[in-house]
Amino acid sequence: MTRGRFITLEGGEGAGKSTQAARLVEALERQGRRVIRTREPGGSKGAEDIRGLVVRGDAERWSARTEALLMFAARSDHLERTIRPALERGEWVICDRFADSSRVYQGVAGGLDPDFIEALDEAVVGPDQPDLTLIFDLPVETGLARAGTRAGDEDRFEGKGAAFHARLAEGFRDLPRRFPGRCVLIDASGDPDAVSARVMAAVEARLG
Ligand SMILES: Nc1ncnc2c1ncn2[C@@H]1O[C@H](COP(=O)(O)OP(=O)(O)O)[C@@H](O)[C@H]1O
Ligand SMILES: [Mg+2]
Numbered sequence: 639m640t641r642g643r644f645i646t647l648e649g650g651e652g653a654g655k656s657t658q659a660a661r662l663v664e665a666l667e668r669q670g671r672r673v674i675r676t677r678e679p680g681g682s683k684g685a686e687d688i689r690g691l692v693v694r695g696d697a698e699r700w701s702a703r704t705e706a707l708l709m710f711a712a713r714s715d716h717l718e719r720t721i722r723p724a725l726e727r728g729e730w731v732i733c734d735r736f737a738d739s740s741r742v743y744q745g746v747a748g749g750l751d752p753d754f755i756e757a758l759d760e761a762v763v764g765p766d767q768p769d770l771t772l773i774f775d776l777p778v779e780t781g782l783a784r785a786g787t788r789a790g791d792e793d794r795f796e797g798k799g800a801a802f803h804a805r806l807a808e809g810f811r812d813l814p815r816r817f818p819g820r821c822v823l824i825d826a827s828g829d830p831d832a833v834s835a836r837v838m839a840a841v842e843a844r845l846g
Contacts, residue, residue, distance in 0.1 A: 642672075642725040643845055644766070646736035648813070649774030650806045651796050652785030653826045654833055658774070659734045661834045662841070666730055674724050677734035678712065682719035685712035693792040697799075702748030709740050710758045717766060725766070737763055738771060738813055738821070743795065746809030747802050767820065770844045772837060773810050774826035778803045781826075 645662070647655040656677070663675045679689040692700065692708050700708065713736070724731050737759050744750045776784075782803065785796055814821040822840045826833055 639726070639728045642727070642729040642731060643770070644721065644725060644731045644733070644768045645841065645845075646733045646738065646768040646771045647774065648735060648738045648742075648771055649776070649810055649826065650778060650781050650803060652781035652783070652788075653774035653776045654784070654830070655734050655774055657830055658772075658833055658837055659732050661830065662837055663732050665834070665838060666732070671730050672728065673730045673732060674720075675732045675734070676716070676720055678716060678736055678739065679709055680712065681716040681721070681733070684715040684719070688712040688715075693794050695794055697794055697797040699794065702744040702750040703754070705748070706740055706744040706750055706755060706758060709744070710762045713737065713740075714762045717763065722766060733768070736768060736771070738773070738810070738817075741816075742806055742809035742813070746812070747798075747805040769820070770841065771813070771817070771821045772840060773813055773821055773823050774833075775807075775811060775823050776826040778807050 647659050647662075649655055659675055659677075663673050666673045678685070679692055680686040688708055688711060692705060692712075721731050721733070740758070741752070741755055745752050745755045778800070782796065811823065814823050822844065824833065824836050824840060
């Protein structure tokens with residue numbers, strides 16, 4: 639059995655990750671591939687329980703260090719129960735956020751030592767790095783305006799203030815320099831069809 643491919647979608651609030659994850663799954667299924675869509679924090683029963691702790695409540699509820707540990711605890715369960723079994727079955731895994739969100743939210747924007755995050759990544763993700771990471775790049779205000787139209791109470795990170803979100807955008811934009819073999823910047827402006835076309839071009843260019 640050929641191992642599946644692992645694609646992650648990253649970027650700030652409202653950049654269009656969830657919209658494009660659904661569209662990418664549909665496009666790959668039309669090509670006859672077996673695909674699962676999953677997300678972080680979450681993607682397995684235990685990880686979804688942890689999600690409730692991190693995406694709700696007061697913006698200052700957790701320190702960046704504690705938040706990183708919660709995210710990697712969730713990620714460990716997600717990898718064990720969902721991602722690795724699917725890849726081993728030969729399925730493609732499309733994941734809405736993954737470890738780069740820890741690098742950028744808790745590291746770049748949260749001020750946590752990047753070496754601490756890389757040590758967690760090595761211990762938890764290890765060799766199961768994404769084959770491709772699509773980074774959705776959009777002006778912060780456009781993203782927050784889009785995100786503000788969504789329903790629900792999972793708004794803890796949206797409450798962190800303009801300076802935090804500006805650092806997030808910088809952090810995501812810097813990822814292709816840090817991980818050039820894996821990360822591609824996607825212009826997330828324009829309508830969903832235009833963004834989907836850029837996504838499919840990047841997937842075809844990198845994964846064939
Ligand atoms: N290209 C786009 N143009 C305008 N609105 C969009 C676009 N893509 C997504 N949206 C809308 O913006 C909001 C945020 O998109 P979403 O996919 O949830 O972003 P993310 O998952 O990155 O936070 C949603 O209401 C979605 O329907
Ligand atoms: Mg989303």
